[in-house]
Amino acid sequence: MTTKAYALPSDLSPATVTNTTSLLRIIALAFISGAAIASRLFAVINFESIIHEFDPWFNYRATRVLVADGFYEFWNWFDPTAWYPLGRVVGGTVYPGLMATSGVIYKILHALNLPVDIRNICVLLAPGFSSLTAWSTYMFTKELKDESAGLLAAAFIGIVPGYISRSVAGSYDNEAIAIFLLMFTFFNWIKALKTGSAFFGTIAALFYFYMVAAWGGYAFITNMIPLHALALLLMGRYSSRLYVAYSSWYAVGTLASMQVPFVGFQPVRTSEHMAALGVFGLLQIIAFAELVRSHVSSKQFQTLLYASVIGLGFLGTLAIIGLTYKGWIAPWTGRFYSLWDTGYAKKYIPIIASVSEHQPTAWPSFFMDLQFLIFLFPAGVVMCFRELRDEHVFVIIYAIVASYFAGVMVRLMLTLTPVVCVAAAIAFSTVLDTYINPVEPEAPADEAASSEVNSVASDVTNPSTPTPVSKKSKKAVKDSSASSTTGPFGDLVASVTSGKSGKKGERSFGVFGLDTRLVVIFHAIGMLIFFVWHCTWVTSNAYSSPSVVLASSNPDGSQHIIDDFREAYYWLRQNTPETAVVMSWWDYGYQIAGMADRPTLVDNNTWNNTHIATVGKAMSSSEEVAYPILRKHDVDYVLVIFGGLIGYSGDDINKFLWMVRIAQGVWPDEIQEPNYFTRKGEYKIDDEASPTMKNSLMYKMSYYRYAELFGGGQALDRVRGQQVPKTGPTLDYLDEAFTSENWIVRIYEVKKEDLLGRDLKSANAFAQGKKRKRTKPASRRKALL
């Protein structure tokens, strides 16, 4: 008979308890879903129901096509307006999962006579799926520990900024649904592995297929599950459950994934997918070996068998390497290499390095995105070691792999977030379990108890050993309860005990007393409250800006919207011919296509480096050099982003060096990065700027007539904090067509060739009434003499 720290009601039937807990669980999950959706609506409330950033604009446009023209038209959609004049086979180069999801939702709602605008479906898709993510994380964590950990994990992932950053309302990107699919596939995989059920394996495969159709990051699953299976094999944990689960997942999943046109035969022809195939082969061999072993008893035969298994595995690996060498299997792509060597991309593929989300993660962003979860995360992983069932191995591998990737690339923080939530929830719920559990161990004697407790505390401060070392403490642990004090909180326990040791003996004091429990629980709840506060703050301040619309505040504190992008895009849409080709840096390609509905040269689907380099060259060369490029590409308008007037730092002058670098990669003789720096090696736009810089098209377009705005005063570029030369650049081959209210977007029209066959520069000089230089008449006089 154990003593209780506090009284529990004893007259409840078990059925009431189960029903109440399940009702409470459902209510809790409903609230978590509500919180997950609500915290993502800051963007809608602060701004409006609008598609954010860059890639979502393409997804939105594709969804509109899907909804308007039907799925087959979308499947065969060739978009002649993108990558002018090449065009883009959109149906075959897109992950259609996201668009198909919105399309299905749209069709269902319209079948129910609910005419919801497709834009609102797209905007609210990510918050909607975040509640599903919370639910699937609950299911996943439940398999690892129990329901209470599951609820905590669901609450964490519901509001953690690391996931919100990619799933606020309006951020209509593949990641919006991919994290749900990731967690649900993993849940099904674990379930299949636990039960050895081909049914769950197939469900995992189907969701894997959905994931493949939805996000390029499916390769993470493609490699995580084989890695897990391989680790289990190496740990000697082969079982028929593993065989059934893996085989059903791989066979169905791979065949299904090959149905996505963009993926096609990649699962059997690229190196990224070879691990899955290899593990599949290995499992077959091992299964065969196990089968033979169960029928044959000879020890020599077994040795031979093992040798042949290893030999076959070795041969298989060699075959894969050989096929790669022969070119049957595509080698690793550059994007993949950049995961291992962070400097690789900058050297060889500047276009990847030029994207800010491909930069290595800064340390503060871990805290920013995960707050106290990042501290609980290791504790949770350690907890997994304590039990180390198959699914715990999965979490450990996931934690290690995702931690590495999150360190390499900012955007991969997203894949780390779920496992952090799961692990932190395990750790946190263990703490709560320990301190809420009313069961008190029987104290043998006052003095012994004190020392024993201290030894428990000191033991658990070294938590990496899964089994307690000393027998005494082992007994103590057994005495207390199944889930006793563990984890890094042992320190806390120790300090609390030492402080309270004097008051021992009374029921509600001491390490097992109510006071200790309340102190710990109070602090734990405090941490949760701070977490919620932090998440809300980060979400509302950092992650809810649509970046299409900028906000500033008026002197009276009210919000002032800076809407230059849409102003200019809408102007293009309404007042230029529909076939007018717009050249801009690739960042704005999707937005121009989506909002202005005009053909673009390059866009955010950066598949053709040369084409992008061509634009980079046009932007970074002088007008005379750029003009033939523009004319050959039928460019009618050139669009640049200039933030100098209001201090918008994400403008084209700040991106300019990347244009130069990318152009230099293709034309090293014509474009050289050092030419754009001053003699001292500084990147300047003022009087000291190098002549190449000052003559570049980008510089001219950005600062054309800018100094005049200051009416003779000293013109200041607020982004660079530099003085702009008083005599601004002149343009001969381009004409200013439109400038937005705050000068952020500037659009120039490319002049047609002069009708009289002059070059535009002299034609312009003639039109302005400038006299020709005196050199010619002088020479004629000489000839007369």
Next chain:
Amino acid sequence: MARWRFNLPLLLLAALQPWLALAEHSFENTAIVRTVELGGALVHVTTTYAIKALEDGSSVYTLAIPRDEHQKTSWLEVKIKGQSAILPLDLVGQDIKTGILYYAAELPKPLKLNATTNLVVETVQTHATYPWPAEAGQKDPQSLKYETELLVLSPYVTAVQRTKIRTPSPQVHSFTKPEGLEAFTLEDPVTKSGATLTYGPYKNIPQSTSEDFVEDKQKRVTVHYECDFPVIEISKLTRAAEISHWGANLNIEDNIVLHNGGPKLKGHFSRLEHQSSAYFGRSPPHVIPGMTLHLPAGIQNVYYYDFIGNVSTSRLRTAPSVPKGSPSTQFSVLELKPRYPVLGGWNYSFTLGWDSPLRDSAGYDSKTGKWVVAIPVMTPIPSAVIDQAEVKIVLPEGATDFDFYPPFPASMNEVASHITYLDTIGRPTITLHYNQLTDKHSGIIYVTYRVPFSAHMKKPLAVATAFIGVFVLALTWRRVDTRIQRQK
């Protein structure tokens, strides 16, 4: 009520001639004064006929309108001077040779011999002016040209007539000085004072609708003037009004395609020049920086967006809703600004909508058991022309016996069914099409219909049934064992 532009069968010349011959003797115009108020998209013409009856009991006065003027005219109204009643007006027919159209205005009471009265004919012409030069730079002034016939034609003898043309500013670049008018005047045929050009007075004009007269004596007059406000054209207005009794709400949504009909922008738009001219308060006249609209009082949830989202550049001052029937001139004022200033030749399309309490514009007639809802044809936009308008009125689901009373006849109307939020059978929809609406056309369409109580209950019943269905399915699913093999 001005009734015109009916698709009346044109009478043949043969049928017309005796009518005119008959008409000729009934009246005499002692004086005709035509005042042309030049503007941008709209030109208001007021013609006052001082008439004298030559026969006892003359009651039908015939107006003659030349063809090209008739094409431009989108509003025609005849009143007795000083009275507010509008005289009934019928299109009689068209003379094929001269192209003149004849309208018959019926006087309220027949005139006795030598009795006189003054008829005021008000017309609004749309697209009657055109920019000249057709292209103008950003800082240039805006000049328009207007052409009209010199003489007001009439099937009656006219003692004296004059035409006054008022320009919006005294800047008149040029105007036609007609010649060969010795028969009617010996003085200067035209005088200019300030912003007013006066043609005439021309005396002793015979019956002027004959072919000979039109060919020999009629002259065309062109005025080239400066216009200091923009030429606002709305190429298409689509208004949808949705009546909801459940929400006690009338939602009105306008899709508007705005076009600047002034001179096309020569060269390109320079923000620098735009900002500096705005700074010095010298905004060029052909730029539409925004419009001030008078929306009804008591509106809520006003939205203004375009194809790519919300437009945040406008200001709204709402007025509280006023009790029905009280003569109120309160409006909610919307200072609507496009995303970018609309320069000459530019377009801008947007959507503007709002909710208003249904009780402000609806009433229940307990005698007939019908609802009456008043829906304005359009939100008046000062000095703008609406080329094409479509007004769609969505009645509540299950509305029956509906009828509609437009303030002026539509060029086309259709009745259809519209299915929206959780509808089962759809809502009756009335669509009216109009062309060339002006600020005179801000009338109200009255719609009457009956909604039985069962129609109101249709939606909650449908939703409840659907939910019960789902619950029953779930209940069954929980209780049915779908396993093939019973596990022990």
